[in-house]
Amino acid sequence: MIKSSVIAASLTLLFSGAAMAADDLSSMSPEQIIKHRHQAFHQIKDNAGNLRSLAKSGAVDQTKAKEYVAALEAASDRAFSSFVPGTEAGVADSEASKKIWQDPDGFKAAQGKFHDALGKVSAAADARDSDALTAAVGELGGSCKGCHSSYRE
Ligand code: HEC
Incomplete structure (x- = not known):
């Protein structure tokens, strides 16, 4: 009983959080959206760095890997959905x-490569396969560079 109400409460939080994020964006100025986007990209950078360190350590810590993957999914959702018209380079410090x-x-295809690589990271963590994790983390890094070289100034 207690457990199910806790789950219900966290689900409510989860959904209102998602709704809030969408609402927030529409009430933000272009400058605020760009700032919000940069923060999300910094979370992406930090968590991709965490994954790289994990892969280098050679030991596959499944729990940590999954935590970083979840953080990357959340941050990339925020980053990729915040490219609204009026926030292109030339506005504030947008690139x-x-x-x-x-x-x-x-641009969608470049996001797809990022998500595919993230899926491989997750699968490698599940399989506790450190070679596959290293390869997937490398592919993830390649997806950042690939998108940046085409869509970031
Ligand atoms: C689908 C395209 C795409 C992918 C994939 C992508 N990025 Fe980016 N990234 C961008 C764009 C576009 C910008 C410029 C955003 C801006 O200036 O508003 C950017 C900006 C950044 C910034 C600078 C933020 C700032 O404060 O100026 C960092 C850091 C960053 N990305 C890290 C990463 C990392 C690390 C990855 C991969 C793990 C990644 N990005 C994957 C498109 C992408």
């Missing part, structure tokens, strides 16, 4: 290339 809006399919 978002105009190509993001000119080539939305290409």
Whole structure:
């Protein structure tokens, strides 16, 4: 009984959190959106760094790997959904290339590569396979560089 009400309460929090994030964006100025996006990208950077250190250590800590993957999923959802028109390079300190809006399919595909690599990181953690983890983390890093070289100025 107690347990189910705790779960219900956290689910409510989860959903209101998601709704709030969407609402927040629409009530933010372009400058605030860019700041919010940069914060999300810094969380991405930190957690990708955590995964790299984990892979280097050679021991696959499944719990930590999953924690970093979840943080990367949450931060990338926030980052990738915040490329709204009016926040391109030229506005505040945005480095978002105009190509993001000119080539939305290409930008989606670049996000897909990031998510695919993240899926491989997760699978490698489940399998406790350190070689696969190293390869997947390398692929994840490649997905950052790939997107940056096309869509970041
Ligand atoms: C689908 C495209 C895409 C992927 C994938 C991506 N990024 Fe980025 N990233 C961008 C764009 C576009 C910007 C510029 C955003 C801006 O200036 O508003 C950016 C900016 C950044 C910034 C700078 C934020 C700031 O304060 O100026 C960091 C750090 C960063 N990314 C890290 C990463 C890392 C690490 C990864 C991979 C683990 C990654 N990104 C994956 C598109 C991407």
